[in-house]
Amino acid sequence: MAQRNQLLKGYYYEKPVFSNCPSDLFYGTVVENGRYAEWIVPTATDNSGNNISVVESHKQVPVLLPVGNTDVTYTAVDPSLNTQLCEFTVTIYQLEDIPMDEKLIINMLILNDDYSPELEDPNSTRFIALMLRVESGLNSLFAASKIENYKTSAVTDFGPSNSIATNVTIVYSEPPEERERLDTLNILYSTVRTQAIDGIVYDRDIYVNEEDGSTPMVTWCYVKPCLEGMNCKLLDDRCIATCSNNQDYCLNDGICYYHSETQLVKCNCPSDTYYGIRCQVEDLVSDAQMVAILASIVWLGIFIFSGFILCVVNSKKCCTKKISRTEKLPDEFFDSDSNATLEFNGVDVNVSNIELQDGNHNNDPENHGFCLRQDSSYGNAEFENTNM
Numbered sequence: 001m002a003q004r005n006q007l008l009k010g011y012y013y014e015k016p017v018f019s020n021c022p023s024d025l026f027y028g029t030v031v032e033n034g035r036y037a038e039w040i041v042p043t044a045t046d047n048s049g050n051n052i053s054v055v056e057s058h059k060q061v062p063v064l065l066p067v068g069n070t071d072v073t074y075t076a077v078d079p080s081l082n083t084q085l086c087e088f089t090v091t092i093y094q095l096e097d098i099p100m101d102e103k104l105i106i107n108m109l110i111l112n113d114d115y116s117p118e119l120e121d122p123n124s125t126r127f128i129a130l131m132l133r134v135e136s137g138l139n140s141l142f143a144a145s146k147i148e149n150y151k152t153s154a155v156t157d158f159g160p161s162n163s164i165a166t167n168v169t170i171v172y173s174e175p176p177e178e179r180e181r182l183d184t185l186n187i188l189y190s191t192v193r194t195q196a197i198d199g200i201v202y203d204r205d206i207y208v209n210e211e212d213g214s215t216p217m218v219t220w221c222y223v224k225p226c227l228e229g230m231n232c233k234l235l236d237d238r239c240i241a242t243c244s245n246n247q248d249y250c251l252n253d254g255i256c257y258y259h260s261e262t263q264l265v266k267c268n269c270p271s272d273t274y275y276g277i278r279c280q281v282e283d284l285v286s287d288a289q290m291v292a293i294l295a296s297i298v299w300l301g302i303f304i305f306s307g308f309i310l311c312v313v314n315s316k317k318c319c320t321k322k323i324s325r326t327e328k329l330p331d332e333f334f335d336s337d338s339n340a341t342l343e344f345n346g347v348d349v350n351v352s353n354i355e356l357q358d359g360n361h362n363n364d365p366e367n368h369g370f371c372l373r374q375d376s377s378y379g380n381a382e383f384e385n386t387n388m
Contacts, residue, residue: 016046016076021086027135028095028154028171029067035092036128038062038136042086044076052078062132067092095154100211101175104184107215109203110134110164112196119158131155134166137198138188142170145187148180149173186223226264229278241265254279 021042029035038061046052055075074086118126138153149172159165170184185208192202206218216222221239226232230249232241240263243256250256250267252274259266269279
């Protein structure tokens with residue numbers, strides 16, 4: 001009976017459940033034969049409370065994977081043979097194959113570790129362990145910051161310095177905008193100045209490899225550049241601008257002032273004359289002229305609307321006026337909708353409604369009203385039955 005109750009509760013029908021099944025993973029390498037990759041091994045549970053078995057496509061992590069795509073699967077099976085899959089793909093690609101506009105190369109210094117010659121061998125245990133640790137920390141940092149188009153970070157090498165120097169390539173899924181590139185550096189720069197990343201303490205001096213071969217140092221003025229035409233400088237680890245260094249920033253007699261919130265300069269422009277960030281745009285229309293233009297537009301709208309109403313009223317009057325003259329039309333003048341068309345050659349007709357006797361009822365004295373629509377270019381007049 002107890003076994004039956006368990007069956008009814010669904011213990012033997014529900015599939016196992018995987019927690020923390022990874023999404024697709026991406027790794028970069030400079031080594032031709034591939035590289036080591038790692039992930040958090042997913043765990044499976046089952047509501048029966050019994051032990052379940054998990055079949056793994058890759059039993060050891062980290063694991064050396066070739067360049068290209070590798071499918072990874074975990075299959076959980078409970079005692080009732082219900083199965084559940086955890087599947088994802090690990091992609092290893094050559095960093096040299098990534099276009100320059102889709103990657104950002106930075107140089108960083110690790111402070112809380114010591115360099116050893118073993119770090120020169122990409123296949124050494126120490127190199128692999130430190131590489132995966134650096135990459136994991138950066139991936140978590142940028143994933144939490146939701147940098148658009150961010151794909152992964154890849155360590156290319158370690159070198160001797162006061163501690164350990166490392167080159168890291170940040171890869172994007174598509175060429176980033178300049179603002180996105182600076183946001184990436186801003187997040188990294190802000191973080192290393194205040195805290196460790198996955199237990200690694202980095203020096204605050206970070207350098208960027210530019211496409212022109214230069215390697216500028218990342219500063220607040222680099223990640224948050226001043227506006228065009230403004231001169232900024234670093235002062236006590238801040239990027240500021242002062243009016244004394246920007247005497248020509250405000251144009252057209254604009255007055256420079258220091259904005260304490262942004263620590264930059266702004267401009268007060270002459271009223272009713274110029275506007276813009278630097279007072280660079282001339283206001284060609286005064287307030288009085290703008291009011292006159294708006295008033296003219298309003299009056300024009302009223303005139304057009306009044307004309308439309310007048311036209312509608314006159315049109316209705318035209319189609320209701322009758323005259324005493326009666327015409328008899330043959331059947332061929334009428335179509336299935338009781339419309340008739342007459343051609344007037346040189347006859348001046350000043351009426352818009354003519355009483356016509358229905359050609360199908362010659363003995364019926366009943367008159368039917370028709371509305372005239374005359375086409376002056378062709379001399380045609382359409383008589384439309386207005387009594388239907």
